[in-house]
Amino acid sequence: MTDLRARQSELQDLFDTYVDAGLRLDLTRGKPAAEQLDLSNDLDGILEGFYLLQGGTDVRNYGGILGIPEARQLGAEFIGATSEQVMVGGNSSLNLMYQYVEHMMPHWRGEPVKFLCPVPGYDRHFTICEHFDIEMITVPLNDDGPDMQQVKELVSQDAAIKGIWCVPKYSNPTGNTYSKEIVEQFAEIPKVAGDNFRVFWDNAYAVHDLVEQGDELPSLMTAAGKAGTTDSVVMLGSTSKVTFAGAGISFLATSTSQLAAFEKFLSNQMIGFDKVNQLRHVRFLKDSDGIKAHMAKHRDIIKPKFELVLNMLEKHLAGKNMASWNSPRGGYFISLDTRPGLATTIISMAADAGVKLTPAGATFPYGKDPENKNIRLAPTFPELAELESAMDVFVPCVELASLNAELD
Ligand SMILES: Cc1ncc(COP(=O)(O)O)c(C=O)c1O
Known part of the structure:
Protein backbone atom coordinates (compact mmCIF):
# COMPACT_ATOMS: atom_id res chain seq x y z
CA MET A 1 0.00 0.00 0.00
CA LYS A 31 -6.79 11.65 -40.43
CA PRO A 32 -3.84 10.93 -42.71
CA ALA A 33 -0.72 12.98 -41.96
CA ALA A 34 0.50 15.51 -44.53
CA GLU A 35 3.29 13.10 -45.50
CA GLN A 36 0.64 10.54 -46.46
CA LEU A 37 -1.31 13.07 -48.48
CA ASP A 38 1.90 13.94 -50.31
CA LEU A 39 1.95 10.39 -51.72
CA SER A 40 -0.94 11.34 -53.99
CA ASN A 41 0.14 14.77 -55.17
CA ASP A 42 0.59 13.36 -58.69
CA LEU A 43 -3.20 13.35 -58.97
CA ASP A 44 -2.79 17.00 -59.83
CA GLY A 45 -2.21 17.40 -63.51
CA ILE A 46 -2.31 13.67 -64.23
CA LEU A 47 -4.94 14.09 -66.95
CA GLU A 48 -2.68 16.42 -68.96
CA GLY A 49 -5.64 17.82 -70.82
CA PHE A 50 -7.16 14.47 -71.86
CA TYR A 51 -10.74 14.38 -70.65
CA LEU A 52 -12.34 11.95 -73.10
CA LEU A 53 -13.18 8.35 -72.19
CA GLN A 54 -12.89 5.55 -74.73
CA GLY A 55 -16.60 5.75 -75.55
CA GLY A 56 -16.29 9.49 -76.19
CA THR A 57 -17.71 10.73 -72.86
CA ASP A 58 -16.24 14.09 -71.85
CA VAL A 59 -15.72 13.81 -68.07
CA ARG A 60 -15.86 17.60 -67.71
CA ASN A 61 -19.51 17.62 -68.68
CA TYR A 62 -22.74 16.78 -66.85
CA GLY A 63 -24.18 13.28 -66.50
CA GLY A 64 -23.44 9.69 -65.59
CA ILE A 65 -24.69 9.63 -62.03
CA LEU A 66 -23.38 6.10 -61.41
CA GLY A 67 -19.88 7.14 -62.37
CA ILE A 68 -17.51 6.47 -65.25
CA PRO A 69 -17.12 2.78 -66.19
CA GLU A 70 -13.38 2.82 -65.45
CA ALA A 71 -13.98 4.05 -61.89
CA ARG A 72 -16.85 1.62 -61.35
CA GLN A 73 -14.44 -1.17 -62.31
CA LEU A 74 -11.87 0.16 -59.84
CA GLY A 75 -14.60 0.33 -57.18
CA ALA A 76 -15.66 -3.24 -57.98
CA GLU A 77 -12.13 -4.50 -57.26
CA PHE A 78 -11.88 -2.32 -54.16
CA ILE A 79 -15.20 -3.37 -52.67
CA GLY A 80 -15.63 -6.97 -53.88
CA ALA A 81 -18.63 -6.69 -56.21
CA THR A 82 -19.21 -6.50 -59.97
CA SER A 83 -18.89 -3.16 -61.76
CA GLU A 84 -22.65 -3.21 -62.58
CA GLN A 85 -23.35 -3.34 -58.84
CA VAL A 86 -21.06 -0.40 -58.05
CA MET A 87 -21.58 3.33 -58.28
CA VAL A 88 -18.93 5.97 -57.74
CA GLY A 89 -19.81 9.01 -55.69
CA GLY A 90 -18.12 12.18 -54.56
CA ASN A 91 -15.47 12.66 -51.93
CA SER A 92 -17.31 10.99 -49.05
CA SER A 93 -18.71 7.51 -48.50
CA LEU A 94 -20.32 8.83 -45.32
CA ASN A 95 -22.37 11.09 -47.53
CA LEU A 96 -23.51 8.05 -49.54
CA MET A 97 -24.50 6.28 -46.31
CA TYR A 98 -26.56 9.27 -45.24
CA GLN A 99 -28.16 9.50 -48.68
CA TYR A 100 -28.93 5.80 -48.72
CA VAL A 101 -30.63 5.94 -45.32
CA GLU A 102 -32.62 8.97 -46.48
CA HIS A 103 -33.58 7.08 -49.64
CA MET A 104 -34.90 4.18 -47.54
CA MET A 105 -36.85 6.29 -45.03
CA PRO A 106 -40.10 6.34 -47.06
CA HIS A 107 -39.93 2.54 -47.35
CA TRP A 108 -39.61 2.31 -43.59
CA ARG A 109 -42.43 4.77 -42.92
CA GLY A 110 -45.27 3.92 -40.59
CA GLU A 111 -43.12 2.08 -38.07
CA PRO A 112 -40.52 3.22 -35.60
CA VAL A 113 -37.18 2.48 -37.24
CA LYS A 114 -34.37 0.79 -35.32
CA PHE A 115 -30.80 -0.11 -36.25
CA LEU A 116 -28.38 -2.54 -34.68
CA CYS A 117 -25.01 -1.04 -33.77
CA PRO A 118 -22.09 -3.35 -32.97
CA VAL A 119 -20.06 -1.62 -30.26
CA PRO A 120 -17.66 -0.02 -29.89
CA GLY A 121 -18.22 1.53 -33.32
CA TYR A 122 -17.94 4.60 -35.53
CA ASP A 123 -19.59 7.69 -34.06
CA ARG A 124 -20.70 9.14 -37.40
CA HIS A 125 -22.85 6.08 -38.11
CA PHE A 126 -24.61 6.85 -34.85
CA THR A 127 -24.98 10.51 -35.81
CA ILE A 128 -26.83 9.50 -38.99
CA CYS A 129 -29.26 7.43 -36.90
CA GLU A 130 -29.81 10.26 -34.45
CA HIS A 131 -30.46 12.65 -37.31
CA PHE A 132 -33.19 10.41 -38.75
CA ASP A 133 -34.58 9.56 -35.32
CA ILE A 134 -33.59 5.92 -35.74
CA GLU A 135 -33.37 4.11 -32.42
CA MET A 136 -30.05 2.37 -31.87
CA ILE A 137 -29.69 -1.02 -30.23
CA THR A 138 -26.18 -2.11 -29.34
CA VAL A 139 -24.79 -5.59 -29.95
CA PRO A 140 -21.37 -6.74 -28.76
CA LEU A 141 -18.55 -6.80 -31.30
CA ASN A 142 -16.35 -9.85 -30.74
CA ASP A 143 -12.93 -10.54 -32.25
CA ASP A 144 -14.49 -12.28 -35.28
CA GLY A 145 -17.42 -9.88 -35.76
CA PRO A 146 -20.73 -9.01 -34.09
CA ASP A 147 -22.49 -11.49 -31.81
CA MET A 148 -24.60 -13.10 -34.56
CA GLN A 149 -26.74 -15.06 -32.14
CA GLN A 150 -27.96 -11.78 -30.69
CA VAL A 151 -28.31 -10.20 -34.13
CA LYS A 152 -30.48 -13.09 -35.30
CA GLU A 153 -32.62 -13.07 -32.17
CA LEU A 154 -33.17 -9.34 -32.28
CA VAL A 155 -34.13 -9.13 -35.96
CA SER A 156 -36.46 -12.10 -35.69
CA GLN A 157 -38.23 -10.63 -32.66
CA ASP A 158 -38.55 -7.02 -33.79
CA ALA A 159 -39.68 -6.11 -37.31
CA ALA A 160 -38.84 -2.45 -36.67
CA ILE A 161 -35.12 -3.27 -36.95
CA LYS A 162 -34.25 -2.16 -40.47
CA GLY A 163 -30.48 -2.03 -40.55
CA ILE A 164 -27.11 -2.75 -39.02
CA TRP A 165 -23.86 -0.78 -39.23
CA CYS A 166 -20.80 -2.90 -39.92
CA VAL A 167 -17.14 -1.97 -40.38
CA PRO A 168 -16.12 -5.47 -41.40
CA LYS A 169 -12.38 -4.98 -41.87
CA TYR A 170 -10.08 -3.37 -39.31
CA SER A 171 -13.17 -1.99 -37.61
CA ASN A 172 -13.19 1.49 -36.15
CA PRO A 173 -12.01 1.53 -33.38
CA THR A 174 -11.20 -2.08 -32.40
CA GLY A 175 -9.38 -3.21 -35.56
CA ASN A 176 -11.30 -6.49 -35.87
CA THR A 177 -11.92 -8.21 -39.19
CA TYR A 178 -15.06 -10.31 -39.54
CA SER A 179 -14.48 -14.04 -40.10
CA LYS A 180 -15.68 -15.99 -43.15
CA GLU A 181 -18.41 -17.62 -41.03
CA ILE A 182 -19.70 -14.26 -39.86
CA VAL A 183 -19.74 -12.90 -43.43
CA GLU A 184 -21.75 -15.95 -44.51
CA GLN A 185 -24.16 -15.47 -41.62
CA PHE A 186 -24.64 -11.84 -42.64
CA ALA A 187 -25.69 -12.97 -46.10
CA GLU A 188 -28.47 -15.00 -44.47
CA ILE A 189 -29.70 -12.34 -42.02
CA PRO A 190 -31.99 -10.50 -44.49
CA LYS A 191 -34.03 -13.72 -44.85
CA VAL A 192 -34.96 -13.39 -41.18
CA ALA A 193 -35.08 -9.60 -41.06
CA GLY A 194 -37.28 -8.94 -44.10
CA ASP A 195 -36.98 -7.33 -47.54
CA ASN A 196 -36.48 -3.79 -46.35
CA PHE A 197 -33.64 -4.67 -44.01
CA ARG A 198 -30.22 -3.32 -45.05
CA VAL A 199 -26.74 -4.42 -44.03
CA PHE A 200 -24.55 -1.31 -44.18
CA TRP A 201 -21.14 -2.81 -44.89
CA ASP A 202 -18.81 0.15 -44.45
CA ASN A 203 -15.49 -1.16 -45.70
CA ALA A 204 -13.64 2.10 -44.96
CA TYR A 205 -10.39 0.22 -44.22
CA ALA A 206 -10.58 -2.35 -47.03
CA VAL A 207 -6.96 -1.87 -48.14
CA HIS A 208 -5.42 -0.34 -45.03
CA ASP A 209 -3.07 -3.07 -43.85
CA LEU A 210 -0.42 -2.40 -41.22
CA VAL A 211 1.14 -5.80 -41.86
CA GLU A 212 2.42 -7.15 -45.16
CA GLN A 213 -0.07 -10.01 -45.30
CA GLY A 214 -3.24 -8.22 -44.31
CA ASP A 215 -6.53 -9.79 -43.23
CA GLU A 216 -8.72 -11.40 -45.90
CA LEU A 217 -12.35 -10.38 -45.83
CA PRO A 218 -14.56 -12.56 -48.04
CA SER A 219 -16.96 -10.63 -50.28
CA LEU A 220 -20.36 -10.18 -48.67
CA MET A 221 -21.81 -9.59 -52.14
CA THR A 222 -20.63 -13.01 -53.34
CA ALA A 223 -22.09 -14.67 -50.25
CA ALA A 224 -25.32 -12.69 -50.64
CA GLY A 225 -25.45 -13.72 -54.31
CA LYS A 226 -25.51 -17.36 -53.22
CA ALA A 227 -28.09 -16.64 -50.51
CA GLY A 228 -30.28 -14.54 -52.82
CA THR A 229 -30.06 -11.46 -50.59
CA THR A 230 -28.07 -8.92 -52.63
CA ASP A 231 -30.97 -6.41 -52.45
CA SER A 232 -30.28 -6.05 -48.73
CA VAL A 233 -26.55 -5.47 -49.05
CA VAL A 234 -25.13 -1.94 -49.18
CA MET A 235 -21.35 -1.98 -49.38
CA LEU A 236 -19.37 1.22 -49.03
CA GLY A 237 -15.82 2.41 -49.34
CA SER A 238 -13.72 5.36 -50.42
CA THR A 239 -10.24 6.54 -51.24
CA SER A 240 -10.33 9.10 -48.41
CA LYS A 241 -7.43 7.37 -46.69
CA VAL A 242 -5.83 6.19 -49.92
CA THR A 243 -5.39 9.48 -51.80
CA PHE A 244 -6.75 12.77 -50.43
CA ALA A 245 -9.05 12.57 -47.40
CA GLY A 246 -10.93 15.64 -48.58
CA ALA A 247 -10.82 15.01 -52.32
CA GLY A 248 -11.08 11.30 -52.98
CA ILE A 249 -13.85 9.21 -54.57
CA SER A 250 -16.39 6.97 -52.87
CA PHE A 251 -18.09 3.69 -53.80
CA LEU A 252 -21.45 2.11 -53.06
CA ALA A 253 -22.43 -1.41 -54.16
CA THR A 254 -25.79 -3.14 -54.01
CA SER A 255 -27.90 -5.28 -56.36
CA THR A 256 -28.40 -3.75 -59.81
CA SER A 257 -32.12 -3.22 -59.15
CA GLN A 258 -31.51 -1.48 -55.82
CA LEU A 259 -28.76 0.57 -57.45
CA ALA A 260 -31.24 1.73 -60.09
CA ALA A 261 -33.67 2.78 -57.33
CA PHE A 262 -30.93 4.71 -55.53
CA GLU A 263 -29.86 6.33 -58.81
CA LYS A 264 -33.43 7.57 -59.25
CA PHE A 265 -33.40 9.01 -55.73
CA LEU A 266 -30.09 10.79 -56.36
CA SER A 267 -31.23 12.16 -59.72
CA ASN A 268 -33.76 14.36 -57.89
CA GLN A 269 -30.91 16.29 -56.35
CA MET A 270 -28.01 16.20 -58.78
CA ILE A 271 -26.94 15.52 -62.35
CA GLY A 272 -23.75 13.71 -61.57
CA PHE A 273 -20.70 13.49 -59.30
CA ASP A 274 -17.20 14.77 -60.13
CA LYS A 275 -16.14 12.58 -63.06
CA VAL A 276 -12.90 14.50 -63.58
CA ASN A 277 -11.75 13.35 -60.15
CA GLN A 278 -12.93 9.82 -60.91
CA LEU A 279 -10.78 9.73 -64.03
CA ARG A 280 -7.82 11.20 -62.14
CA HIS A 281 -8.14 8.39 -59.60
CA VAL A 282 -8.33 5.72 -62.30
CA ARG A 283 -5.21 7.07 -63.98
CA PHE A 284 -3.37 7.36 -60.68
CA LEU A 285 -4.34 4.11 -58.90
CA LYS A 286 -5.01 2.02 -62.04
CA ASP A 287 -6.25 -1.21 -60.43
CA SER A 288 -6.11 -3.27 -57.25
CA ASP A 289 -2.37 -3.92 -57.70
CA GLY A 290 -1.84 -0.17 -58.02
CA ILE A 291 -3.82 0.40 -54.83
CA LYS A 292 -1.83 -2.28 -53.04
CA ALA A 293 1.51 -0.75 -54.01
CA HIS A 294 0.29 2.69 -52.99
CA MET A 295 -0.99 1.46 -49.63
C1 LIG B 1 -15.69 3.48 -40.48
C2 LIG B 1 -15.58 4.74 -41.26
N1 LIG B 1 -16.43 4.98 -42.26
C3 LIG B 1 -16.39 6.10 -42.98
C4 LIG B 1 -15.45 7.08 -42.72
C5 LIG B 1 -15.46 8.33 -43.53
O1 LIG B 1 -15.34 8.00 -44.85
P1 LIG B 1 -15.41 9.07 -46.01
O2 LIG B 1 -14.22 9.93 -45.89
O3 LIG B 1 -15.40 8.25 -47.26
O4 LIG B 1 -16.69 9.84 -45.85
C6 LIG B 1 -14.54 6.89 -41.68
C7 LIG B 1 -13.56 7.93 -41.33
O5 LIG B 1 -12.98 7.97 -40.30
C8 LIG B 1 -14.61 5.69 -40.93
O6 LIG B 1 -13.77 5.45 -39.92
Missing part, protein backbone atom coordinates in the same frame (compact mmCIF):
# COMPACT_ATOMS: atom_id res chain seq x y z
CA THR A 2 2.78 2.44 0.92
CA ASP A 3 4.45 1.59 -2.40
CA LEU A 4 1.26 2.42 -4.23
CA ARG A 5 0.88 5.68 -2.28
CA ALA A 6 4.47 6.61 -3.18
CA ARG A 7 3.79 5.83 -6.83
CA GLN A 8 0.58 7.87 -6.71
CA SER A 9 2.42 10.88 -5.35
CA GLU A 10 5.22 10.50 -7.93
CA LEU A 11 2.64 10.37 -10.73
CA GLN A 12 0.78 13.37 -9.32
CA ASP A 13 4.02 15.40 -9.41
CA LEU A 14 4.65 14.31 -12.99
CA PHE A 15 1.09 15.19 -13.92
CA ASP A 16 1.44 18.66 -12.34
CA THR A 17 4.57 19.34 -14.40
CA TYR A 18 2.63 18.48 -17.58
CA VAL A 19 -0.21 20.77 -16.55
CA ASP A 20 2.28 23.60 -15.99
CA ALA A 21 4.01 22.94 -19.32
CA GLY A 22 0.91 24.08 -21.25
CA LEU A 23 1.21 21.42 -23.98
CA ARG A 24 -1.19 21.35 -26.92
CA LEU A 25 -1.27 17.86 -28.39
CA ASP A 26 -4.06 16.00 -30.15
CA LEU A 27 -4.79 12.28 -30.45
CA THR A 28 -8.36 12.62 -31.68
CA ARG A 29 -7.96 12.81 -35.39
CA GLY A 30 -8.30 9.72 -37.56
CA ALA A 296 2.41 -0.09 -48.88
CA LYS A 297 3.80 3.46 -48.92
CA HIS A 298 1.15 4.53 -46.40
CA ARG A 299 2.08 1.58 -44.26
CA ASP A 300 5.73 2.63 -44.19
CA ILE A 301 4.68 6.01 -42.82
CA ILE A 302 2.09 4.99 -40.24
CA LYS A 303 3.39 1.67 -38.98
CA PRO A 304 6.11 3.28 -36.82
CA LYS A 305 3.44 5.49 -35.24
CA PHE A 306 1.32 2.51 -34.25
CA GLU A 307 4.44 0.73 -32.98
CA LEU A 308 5.39 3.72 -30.87
CA VAL A 309 1.97 3.89 -29.20
CA LEU A 310 1.84 0.13 -28.64
CA ASN A 311 5.39 0.02 -27.26
CA MET A 312 4.62 2.79 -24.79
CA LEU A 313 1.42 1.12 -23.65
CA GLU A 314 3.29 -2.16 -23.27
CA LYS A 315 6.21 -0.60 -21.42
CA HIS A 316 4.18 1.44 -18.95
CA LEU A 317 0.87 -0.33 -18.54
CA ALA A 318 1.36 -4.02 -19.29
CA GLY A 319 0.72 -6.35 -16.36
CA LYS A 320 -0.80 -3.62 -14.17
CA ASN A 321 -4.38 -4.60 -14.78
CA MET A 322 -5.19 -0.96 -15.49
CA ALA A 323 -5.89 -1.11 -19.23
CA SER A 324 -6.23 -3.50 -22.12
CA TRP A 325 -5.81 -2.63 -25.77
CA ASN A 326 -5.69 -4.17 -29.24
CA SER A 327 -2.70 -4.45 -31.59
CA PRO A 328 -4.40 -3.73 -34.90
CA ARG A 329 -3.26 -5.38 -38.14
CA GLY A 330 -4.75 -2.50 -40.07
CA GLY A 331 -7.04 0.50 -39.95
CA TYR A 332 -6.55 3.79 -38.20
CA PHE A 333 -7.10 3.26 -34.47
CA ILE A 334 -6.03 1.65 -31.26
CA SER A 335 -8.90 0.96 -28.90
CA LEU A 336 -8.04 0.99 -25.21
CA ASP A 337 -10.25 -0.09 -22.34
CA THR A 338 -9.54 1.34 -18.89
CA ARG A 339 -10.86 -0.08 -15.65
CA PRO A 340 -14.66 0.38 -15.68
CA GLY A 341 -15.79 3.90 -14.86
CA LEU A 342 -12.52 5.69 -15.56
CA ALA A 343 -12.53 6.74 -19.23
CA THR A 344 -14.13 10.16 -18.63
CA THR A 345 -11.72 10.97 -15.79
CA ILE A 346 -8.64 9.91 -17.78
CA ILE A 347 -9.73 11.89 -20.84
CA SER A 348 -10.32 15.00 -18.76
CA MET A 349 -7.01 14.59 -16.92
CA ALA A 350 -5.21 14.25 -20.26
CA ALA A 351 -6.99 17.39 -21.48
CA ASP A 352 -5.81 19.30 -18.38
CA ALA A 353 -2.29 18.12 -19.14
CA GLY A 354 -2.56 19.31 -22.75
CA VAL A 355 -3.53 16.15 -24.68
CA LYS A 356 -6.85 16.07 -26.47
CA LEU A 357 -8.51 12.66 -26.80
CA THR A 358 -11.72 11.55 -28.49
CA PRO A 359 -14.54 12.27 -25.99
CA ALA A 360 -15.51 9.40 -23.71
CA GLY A 361 -18.52 7.55 -25.04
CA ALA A 362 -17.95 8.62 -28.66
CA THR A 363 -17.65 5.00 -29.76
CA PHE A 364 -21.15 4.19 -28.45
CA PRO A 365 -24.64 5.25 -29.58
CA TYR A 366 -25.88 8.43 -27.88
CA GLY A 367 -22.32 9.01 -26.60
CA LYS A 368 -22.98 6.60 -23.72
CA ASP A 369 -20.40 3.98 -22.98
CA PRO A 370 -22.25 1.88 -20.36
CA GLU A 371 -19.00 0.92 -18.65
CA ASN A 372 -17.29 4.27 -19.25
CA LYS A 373 -14.06 2.53 -20.20
CA ASN A 374 -13.36 2.82 -23.94
CA ILE A 375 -10.81 5.31 -25.30
CA ARG A 376 -9.99 5.60 -28.99
CA LEU A 377 -6.42 6.56 -29.85
CA ALA A 378 -5.65 7.86 -33.34
CA PRO A 379 -1.91 7.71 -34.05
CA THR A 380 -1.73 8.63 -37.76
CA PHE A 381 -1.90 12.42 -37.84
CA PRO A 382 0.75 13.69 -35.39
CA GLU A 383 4.47 13.61 -36.17
CA LEU A 384 6.33 10.84 -34.33
CA ALA A 385 7.89 13.24 -31.80
CA GLU A 386 4.53 14.81 -31.06
CA LEU A 387 2.94 11.41 -30.70
CA GLU A 388 5.61 10.39 -28.22
CA SER A 389 5.00 13.53 -26.14
CA ALA A 390 1.26 12.86 -26.18
CA MET A 391 1.77 9.28 -25.02
CA ASP A 392 4.21 10.49 -22.33
CA VAL A 393 1.25 12.37 -20.89
CA PHE A 394 -1.50 9.85 -21.56
CA VAL A 395 0.13 6.81 -20.00
CA PRO A 396 0.66 8.32 -16.52
CA CYS A 397 -2.90 9.67 -16.62
CA VAL A 398 -4.18 6.09 -16.95
CA GLU A 399 -2.00 4.93 -14.07
CA LEU A 400 -2.74 7.90 -11.83
CA ALA A 401 -6.51 7.74 -12.38
CA SER A 402 -6.47 4.01 -11.64
CA LEU A 403 -4.47 4.51 -8.45
CA ASN A 404 -6.65 7.43 -7.35
CA ALA A 405 -9.74 5.27 -7.74
CA GLU A 406 -8.12 2.36 -5.94
CA LEU A 407 -6.64 4.26 -3.04
CA ASP A 408 -9.00 7.14 -2.33
